[in-house]
Amino acid sequence: MPEPIRLLDEHGTRHASEEWDPWIQDLDDAALTSLYEDMVVVRRIDTEATALQRQGELALWPPLLGQEAAQIGSGRALRSDDFVFSSYRENAVAYCRGVEILDLVRVWRGLTASAWNPFEVGMAAPQVIIGAQTLHATGYAMAIQHDQVRDGVSGDSAVAVAYFGDGAMSEGDVGEAFVFASTFQVPVVFFCQNNQYAISEPVRVQTHVPLVDRPGGFGIPGVQVDGNDVLAVTAVTRQALDRARSGGGPSFIEAVTYRMGPHTTADDPTRYRDPAELEEWGARDPIARLRTYLEERGAGPELEARAAEAADRVARELRAGISGLEDPPALDLFAHVYAEQHPGLDRQRDDYARYLEGFAQEGPAL
Amino acid sequence: MPEPIRLLDEHGTRHASEEWDPWIQDLDDAALTSLYEDMVVVRRIDTEATALQRQGELALWPPLLGQEAAQIGSGRALRSDDFVFSSYRENAVAYCRGVEILDLVRVWRGLTASAWNPFEVGMAAPQVIIGAQTLHATGYAMAIQHDQVRDGVSGDSAVAVAYFGDGAMSEGDVGEAFVFASTFQVPVVFFCQNNQYAISEPVRVQTHVPLVDRPGGFGIPGVQVDGNDVLAVTAVTRQALDRARSGGGPSFIEAVTYRMGPHTTADDPTRYRDPAELEEWGARDPIARLRTYLEERGAGPELEARAAEAADRVARELRAGISGLEDPPALDLFAHVYAEQHPGLDRQRDDYARYLEGFAQEGPAL
Amino acid sequence: MTTSTLTLAKALNAGLRRALADDDHVLLMGEDIGKLGGVYRVTDGLQNEFGARRVMDTPLAESGIIGTAIGMAYRGYRPVCEIQFDGFVYPAFDQIVSQLAKMHARTRGIVRLPLTIRIPVGGGIGAAEHHSESPEAYFAHTAGLRVVSVSNPQDAATMLRQSIASDDPVIFFEPKRRYHLKGEVDDAVALGDAMPLGAARVALARTGDGPAVTLVTWGGLVGVAMDAALAAADEGVAIEVIDLRSLSPIDYDTVSASVRATGRIVIAQEGPGEAGLASEIAAVVTERCFHFLEAAPVRVTGHDVPYPPAKLEKHHLPDLDRILDGVDRVLGRHGAQAPAPPAAVR
Amino acid sequence: MTTSTLTLAKALNAGLRRALADDDHVLLMGEDIGKLGGVYRVTDGLQNEFGARRVMDTPLAESGIIGTAIGMAYRGYRPVCEIQFDGFVYPAFDQIVSQLAKMHARTRGIVRLPLTIRIPVGGGIGAAEHHSESPEAYFAHTAGLRVVSVSNPQDAATMLRQSIASDDPVIFFEPKRRYHLKGEVDDAVALGDAMPLGAARVALARTGDGPAVTLVTWGGLVGVAMDAALAAADEGVAIEVIDLRSLSPIDYDTVSASVRATGRIVIAQEGPGEAGLASEIAAVVTERCFHFLEAAPVRVTGHDVPYPPAKLEKHHLPDLDRILDGVDRVLGRHGAQAPAPPAAVR
Ligand SMILES: Cc1ncc(C[n+]2csc(CCOP(=O)(O)OP(=O)(O)O)c2C)c(N)n1
Ligand SMILES: Cc1ncc(C[n+]2csc(CCOP(=O)(O)OP(=O)(O)O)c2C)c(N)n1
Numbered sequence A, B: 001m002p003e004p005i006r007l008l009d010e011h012g013t014r015h016a017s018e019e020w021d022p023w024i025q026d027l028d029d030a031a032l033t034s035l036y037e038d039m040v041v042v043r044r045i046d047t048e049a050t051a052l053q054r055q056g057e058l059a060l061w062p063p064l065l066g067q068e069a070a071q072i073g074s075g076r077a078l079r080s081d082d083f084v085f086s087s088y089r090e091n092a093v094a095y096c097r098g099v100e101i102l103d104l105v106r107v108w109r110g111l112t113a114s115a116w117n118p119f120e121v122g123m124a125a126p127q128v129i130i131g132a133q134t135l136h137a138t139g140y141a142m143a144i145q146h147d148q149v150r151d152g153v154s155g156d157s158a159v160a161v162a163y164f165g166d167g168a169m170s171e172g173d174v175g176e177a178f179v180f181a182s183t184f185q186v187p188v189v190f191f192c193q194n195n196q197y198a199i200s201e202p203v204r205v206q207t208h209v210p211l212v213d214r215p216g217g218f219g220i221p222g223v224q225v226d227g228n229d230v231l232a233v234t235a236v237t238r239q240a241l242d243r244a245r246s247g248g249g250p251s252f253i254e255a256v257t258y259r260m261g262p263h264t265t266a267d268d269p270t271r272y273r274d275p276a277e278l279e280e281w282g283a284r285d286p287i288a289r290l291r292t293y294l295e296e297r298g299a300g301p302e303l304e305a306r307a308a309e310a311a312d313r314v315a316r317e318l319r320a321g322i323s324g325l326e327d328p329p330a331l332d333l334f335a336h337v338y339a340e341q342h343p344g345l346d347r348q349r350d351d352y353a354r355y356l357e358g359f360a361q362e363g364p365a366l
Numbered sequence C, D: 001m002t003t004s005t006l007t008l009a010k011a012l013n014a015g016l017r018r019a020l021a022d023d024d025h026v027l028l029m030g031e032d033i034g035k036l037g038g039v040y041r042v043t044d045g046l047q048n049e050f051g052a053r054r055v056m057d058t059p060l061a062e063s064g065i066i067g068t069a070i071g072m073a074y075r076g077y078r079p080v081c082e083i084q085f086d087g088f089v090y091p092a093f094d095q096i097v098s099q100l101a102k103m104h105a106r107t108r109g110i111v112r113l114p115l116t117i118r119i120p121v122g123g124g125i126g127a128a129e130h131h132s133e134s135p136e137a138y139f140a141h142t143a144g145l146r147v148v149s150v151s152n153p154q155d156a157a158t159m160l161r162q163s164i165a166s167d168d169p170v171i172f173f174e175p176k177r178r179y180h181l182k183g184e185v186d187d188a189v190a191l192g193d194a195m196p197l198g199a200a201r202v203a204l205a206r207t208g209d210g211p212a213v214t215l216v217t218w219g220g221l222v223g224v225a226m227d228a229a230l231a232a233a234d235e236g237v238a239i240e241v242i243d244l245r246s247l248s249p250i251d252y253d254t255v256s257a258s259v260r261a262t263g264r265i266v267i268a269q270e271g272p273g274e275a276g277l278a279s280e281i282a283a284v285v286t287e288r289c290f291h292f293l294e295a296a297p298v299r300v301t302g303h304d305v306p307y308p309p310a311k312l313e314k315h316h317l318p319d320l321d322r323i324l325d326g327v328d329r330v331l332g333r334h335g336a337q338a339p340a341p342p343a344a345v346r
């Protein structure tokens, strides 16, 4: 089995690659520092959100701890006109898309099923049904292709990007997404974060062979990348995006990483996970290796300080904002079910409004 | 793109193969003649059933014309304790399993949704929902594996065989079947007849690359075989069965063939198919090439005569039986919905029986 | 003039052609809808006219069709998806129920998914298994969808255009047994002037002053209901036939107005009775018209069995006699099927 | 003695353990049911006890779980499948509706598919999207399935064993909000002696001779209904609470007997009202008890909206007050919510 593509190993050592280095040659110290800061910030968001869950401010939180490089490397490679369809775990990608910090937690406070305007940030509402979003991404890419044909342009197109996990690879929808993407040769990138687990199930329950083998059978090129190496992730994502933009069709990326935390704050991974495994992967931390590398490149203590400051700022924003979040009014229940008028539901809304009023005036029934 | 495995080419020329010949070395003249007769007979069943449909005796018929080698070659490779899960088109496989001729047409006369006892012939009811049966076959293979473990035996197991078409390759269920089969390494053979069409859609609508590439990505070995070559089909099927029996897990076979007739008798293929293509494939007829080969091996006119006689016998049986087929009684509607007593449905049955009685006594209502 | 005599299938074709011509965001997706023109020829000629990009043969995967159509709608398209037969919609159930129906609410109204899903529906055509299903109730029970069922060529053309124009997802049922029904069709009706998509139509007004019954049905059974009404009229029973047209929402104003006048209602549907639309209608009508009802609403439905083989379907589907039997029952007439004695519970 | 105090979740666990021990054709399949013991720990410890072959973690694919379980049943196994949450059953809808439900009829009784599909169901737990669905009606509308919903630990253990023992496929709903409810459980009840799987239970008999109401519900709302009955009793209203237990078939003998005595019925369900089970029950009860009814059956249901975010669920789910409001309405009491004036049809 070949090793995943890796440009920065777990010790922070940079390995040159004729094939991949050209894709990241613009990444100078400033750019690397910025990626570093992003990773530190999203890790802090994770820590804070986990704490807020414990304090009862959030009902649930799905940490991405350990997957920062996979998400920041790919998320930062995107263009603003690209469109992301993700699962619930891609909070770092959402951060890259410009989603407000507070909007990252609204869903998990139970305020809404989607906190941001997908069209403003180029990212759909987080998807809970495993794998379903891969079809949406493929359809969006079909639409990009249609637009280009209609407008008589070609090349440099926007790209649809689907994020999903190792577990999702087993769902029929993901197979069908590969079929449609391949048949129509549309600009979509399938970004699979293999974090080794689907809740408690190790990836071997989903497959007998590496996940990266899967897309080839559909005629979709795939690469396996060290998902904890932000440089390699950047490189392979850029290549896939470039292929898509230039009419080269779909690509698949398996980012090999590890979910260092629980599945969600409701999960207890000690029931199914060996502490030794956790330790092993802890040594491959995506942030630590980039720090080592940057320090080798001459970064001083201000690297840490600046990142910490950015993280603090975001944490403060989150904490300051959370208590101000208001519950939605009762009649919101009915507000957005249909785009057009609906007499049946209008009646239910009116009935319920009357009920609430009566209740307020007269107290409980009977 | 490599050529499909072929031992007998369209001119009836036998090509030796170190890899595949050992799998069919037992096929002597008698065995070959028997395969020939089978193909002639099932083609005749097809012709007769198509005629019966035109005469109004059948509501519909899905011809397998052109696919005789794929179905007879694989069907005859099976053991009686194997179990087949097929689509609607595998009438020749059903014939191999020992299904009565009249039972092949009952479904298409609208008498029943399944005409034979699956456990008597080792073949499930024909499946209309495209691809659904691949999961049943995989589950059946999981059960075979469970049985073996429970009974503490290994090797020489029964095998579950799924038959499906090129179109089915796009359905999510088929992808999930590959996943389960691969994860659990169970004794199942996926036999895909690529007859070039899913109703009107050429196979390029389903895939960008050869279908045989698909299973590899799931960790399932696949071969592409000339589906019009009964020798090659026999060889690859036997190999796959052998792998399954000996604990080697699932296999995939793409039998490249052609649906010479319409999708069903209700279809008009002239709307979507080039006559030149039909002609091209007509020249690759599975029966003609085996006849040429047998004649080269010294078969005389009795080959044709005996086959024709067998075909006539079957045709007579079909024609004689069809008019005797009786419509099911009205209350059959309720008879088999549940295995156990069901007061709600019993009541409906009684109500309807009373209604029919009243109707018989008093004439129509009002 | 755009009026001509068309079959229901051709009327749908005309409606699709007009929708494709009027809005280049409209596109058609489905299995065999291109060169073949669909197994019922509803899309006949459209790929030739509008090209393979706007009339797309898709891979054989229903979840894929609906899921990718959702993605296309995200980018402004208005996909019209064909599901080849009623029984093949279930592989797409998750995308319809968990995605299509919920997306507008999920995104607080930001993402609109103006898909139309065309589904040939129902039995009575002697078809094979899975080709005669009546899944209306599954979708009516799913909040966020609109569900309609057409019964005649003019409605076919107009309601299809209205469905495509609607910013909500619409499940659009086409009764197979009526595809060949002919009628006058104006395929260019101004949508604003047409009867609203959600409105029921009184297909036959009550005449005479004998005992009166409201008969509610839709789609494939409208013709049977009309025949039943004519037969009943001969016997002095005045039946008002309501063609529901919209199954979600249901136009209860029209239904209730009729029931308040007649005091009796029979509801006929092809699908199994248990938790079906007839039960929904019976429940709501009872709520809204309780004091007007002379008798309990009577439901004449398919039995609670999987759709039977063709040779048995005549015993499964409500036909003229079973509907008339229902009318007898709601009128409390002698000879009508008596309510069964309580069955023992197992 | 096999009786002990268990939560509903532990009672299910005990029922599964007993079923696994009694019949080696029983096996468990699902996502995360092995080492983790399921997200609700219903299968806790079972993999350890019976091995990974009989308690199988499956790939993450619901259609695959049901489809392969069907194949295993073909060879004599009795799979018990766990669907992790109600909202994740839809990818398996096709296998359930087109295969599982129809196979016995398709094969004229030759192929039996004794699957049990366990589904944690309903809301009231502050969960994320797709984790609070009430899909009972979809399955009740599907002929060929049995559908049950348990409300207490003893029923959980016994009905689960009965479902597994049944030769028919059973959709087995477990109300999440009651997983932690405790009760005395005998996990070795002789199944023949137990109340039949299809029977409803009068959970609270009517007492006193004030105005009387039958209150029908199941699963997660049984507790709320009992509270409502107690509150009503204080006001002199005698409520008879029926825990339906079986949703398909429904034990209408028990329901009708109660309604004939009370003359009034309120039906409470979590799921959306349109084409839901409450409508089915209202329709059948009206048919069977029309002349006993003092008022139209009242349905107290979830609204016809996608299940809302957690902070709104208290406005969506029937609670004690909404049920009492329904009781007020069926009693025609002043102050009860008046029927709305007819809304304009769009
Ligand atoms: C269709 C469906 N089935 C089951 C679930 C329950 N579930 C939520 S997350 C999850 C595991 C997903 O694993 P993976 O795809 O690897 O993503 P990860 O959580 O590791 O990011 C499961 C089974 C679901 N959300 N949707
Ligand atoms: C789920 C489902 N979708 C659509 C159909 C309608 N349909 C029947 S046969 C067929 C084409 C099948 O093609 P293929 O798998 O290649 O098998 P073939 O008919 O060529 O043997 C289609 C689309 C169906 N039966 N089931």
Ligand SMILES: [Mg+2]
Binding pocket: A165, A166, A167, A193, A194, A195, A196, A197, A198, A199
């Ligand atoms: Mg994972």
Ligand SMILES: [Mg+2]
Binding pocket: B165, B166, B167, B193, B194, B195, B196, B197, B198, B199
């Ligand atoms: Mg084919």
